[in-house]
Amino acid sequence: MRVSAMLIPTLREVPSDAEVVSHQLLVRAGFVRKVSAGVYTFLPLARRVLEKIETIIREEMNRQGAQELLLPIIQPAELWRESGRWDVYGPELFRLQDRHGRLFCLGPTHEEIITDLFRNEVKSYRQLPLLLYQIQNKYRDERRPRFGLLRGREFIMKDLYSFDRDEAGLEVSYRKMYEAYSRVFARCGLKYRVVEADTGAIGGHDSHEFMVTAASGEALLVYCSSERCGYAANVERAPATPAPEEDTGPPRPLEAVATPARTTVEEVAGYLGVSPRRIIKTLLYETEKGMVAALVRGDRQLNEVKLQNALGVLRLELAGAEAVARATGAPVGFAGPVGLGGVPVVADPEVMKMRNGVAGANRADTHYVNVNPGRDFQVATVADIRVVEAGEPCPRCGQPLEQARGIEVGQIFKLGDKYSRALGATFLDEKGEARPAIMGCYGIGVSRTMAAAVEQHHDADGIVWPASIAPYHVVVVPVNSRDEAQMGLADSLYRELMAAGVEAVLDDRPERAGVKFKDADLIGYPLRVTVGNRAVEQGEVEVRERRTGHTHVTTPGELAARVRALLDAGHL
Numbered sequence: 001m002r003v004s005a006m007l008i009p010t011l012r013e014v015p016s017d018a019e020v021v022s023h024q025l026l027v028r029a030g031f032v033r034k035v036s037a038g039v040y041t042f043l044p045l046a047r048r049v050l051e052k053i054e055t056i057i058r059e060e061m062n063r064q065g066a067q068e069l070l071l072p073i074i075q076p077a078e079l080w081r082e083s084g085r086w087d088v089y090g091p092e093l094f095r096l097q098d099r100h101g102r103l104f105c106l107g108p109t110h111e112e113i114i115t116d117l118f119r120n121e122v123k124s125y126r127q128l129p130l131l132l133y134q135i136q137n138k139y140r141d142e143r144r145p146r147f148g149l150l151r152g153r154e155f156i157m158k159d160l161y162s163f164d165r166d167e168a169g170l171e172v173s174y175r176k177m178y179e180a181y182s183r184v185f186a187r188c189g190l191k192y193r194v195v196e197a198d199t200g201a202i203g204g205h206d207s208h209e210f211m212v213t214a215a216s217g218e219a220l221l222v223y224c225s226s227e228r229c230g231y232a233a234n235v236e237r238a239p240a241t242p243a244p245e246e247d248t249g250p251p252r253p254l255e256a257v258a259t260p261a262r263t264t265v266e267e268v269a270g271y272l273g274v275s276p277r278r279i280i281k282t283l284l285y286e287t288e289k290g291m292v293a294a295l296v297r298g299d300r301q302l303n304e305v306k307l308q309n310a311l312g313v314l315r316l317e318l319a320g321a322e323a324v325a326r327a328t329g330a331p332v333g334f335a336g337p338v339g340l341g342g343v344p345v346v347a348d349p350e351v352m353k354m355r356n357g358v359a360g361a362n363r364a365d366t367h368y369v370n371v372n373p374g375r376d377f378q379v380a381t382v383a384d385i386r387v388v389e390a391g392e393p394c395p396r397c398g399q400p401l402e403q404a405r406g407i408e409v410g411q412i413f414k415l416g417d418k419y420s421r422a423l424g425a426t427f428l429d430e431k432g433e434a435r436p437a438i439m440g441c442y443g444i445g446v447s448r449t450m451a452a453a454v455e456q457h458h459d460a461d462g463i464v465w466p467a468s469i470a471p472y473h474v475v476v477v478p479v480n481s482r483d484e485a486q487m488g489l490a491d492s493l494y495r496e497l498m499a500a501g502v503e504a505v506l507d508d509r510p511e512r513a514g515v516k517f518k519d520a521d522l523i524g525y526p527l528r529v530t531v532g533n534r535a536v537e538q539g540e541v542e543v544r545e546r547r548t549g550h551t552h553v554t555t556p557g558e559l560a561a562r563v564r565a566l567l568d569a570g571h572l
């Protein structure tokens with residue numbers, strides 16, 4: 001294509017609402033435009049990137065024997081009622097009503113629809129296993145859509161569902177998808193880690209996430225420093241090993257002390273001259289089962305996913321100031337487990353080991369010292385509810401854990417018979433007995449993978465696309481588009497590249513060379529071919545690698561072969 005005829009609206013300015021680099025660069029480089037919060041238009045360059053990611057995904061799914069289909073976006077509420085998720089999915093589900101008053105939702109996921117298809121169309125064990133997938137828009141009404149394509153309300157996903165006769169079959173399907181996903185992200189040119197994951201709202205009993213490592217990643221993951229061990233997990237999931245209590249002395253008498261206007265752990269610790277780990281941090285949460293108080297050591301972070309799992313609740317929100325005052329009789333910052341009537345307490349095991357700790361006294365400007373669990377307060381539940389930190393022991397081998405940030409681009413789940421039982425999706429086994437299908441589900445965020453690629457591959461000048469998913473491989477830039485000889489040579493080189501199977505564009509715009517070079521870097525074509533006077537007069541054509549800045553000088557006659565070789569070498 002000729003750039004003069006293409007819709008590539010590049011911008012020099014960083015858009016003011018773009019918080020993350022992928023959002024900034026995809027807008028500036030003319031790939032996406034925001035239509036509404038979390039809703040984007042994909043411009044032609046982005047569509048090409050998405051198509052390449054989708055092609056890689058299709059090839060790898062098909063390689064494992066999967067079949068593509070297309071399920072509806074609009075899903076009837078009845079199916080979601082059958083699975084029990086209509087009421088529990090919460091405000092993230094986009095709900096709508098037709099003219100007859102019937103309720104529907106915009107699919108955030110398709111377990112119900114596919115399980116319904118299975119129960120209607122699959123009868124016998126001879127038809128199993130089945131691996132069915134689609135690539136399609138998904139909808140999630142995020143409270144606060146942000147980070148551009150990383151957390152949108154409308155996004156593109158590949159979702160695959162496996163149906164097997166038994167758990168052993170599911171294990172085989174799961175391994176197939178594990179391998180397929182590994183190949184997909186490697187082929188997209190992404191550095192990634194596979195981590196153990198929480199199963200969250202989808203349910204099920206085993207799950208892995210594929211994380212593209214990037215400093216800007218929203219997800220925190222830990223991995224074992226021993227490569228032989230290989231343990232890696234999302235911090236939402238990684239179990240914490242309680243550290244030993246440092247106070248080994250006898251329990252001392254409980255005592256109330258004044259802590260005027262000291263509300264945070266740091267302020268209280270500083271005022272009382274103790275280390276933050278001596279403090280029992282008390283956090284009050286509202287859930288659908290009522291209010292709970294969660295206790296972790298003052299130097300630890302509470303892990304809300306673990307807390308949610310420990311309580312078995314779907315809704316978990318930090319209580320507001322009014323609710324805290326009602327429950328404790330004190331302003332925020334002075335809550336504690338001693339004398340906290342009517343609010344069940346869930347404590348991290350480390351808190352239960354504490355001797356002579358410090359906690360809020362449920363009275364303004366007051367804390368207790370010498371608080372001893374068991375003696376001074378009782379708890380309803382003891383559970384690991386804290387975030388694991390770097391340096392703590394690996395739960396598998398005991399070596400120190402390391403921490404990294406990542407962007408979740410894929411997740412695979414073993415669902416078991418959760419949905420097939422709920423919807424009655426059975427098949428007849430060899431003995432003619434009806435048994436529920438054993439299911440797995442497997443998702444890849446396609447638009448999110450595009451954004452994650454930018455998060456991982458960019459520099460100060462713009463995007464650095466891995467060649468396998470770049471919108472085009474090469475931009476041919478005549479230095480002076482008004483120079484007929486240069487334009488003529490550039491045009492013929494562009495045609496030769498196309499004929500050699502290279503995806504090329506010709507930047508024929510009447511712009512200064514500097515502008516075209518800047519745009520080429522911003523858009524992130526893996527290779528730039530520069531055609532200037534030296535090309536016309538001395539037969540020297542320059543090929544520049546976007547990633548390294550390395551420049552190769554070649555002749556017009558050898559250009560196509562040289563470009564082909566650089567692309568095939570696989571390091572772009």
Ligand SMILES: [Zn+2]
Nearest residue numbers: 224229394397
């Ligand atoms: Zn380990």
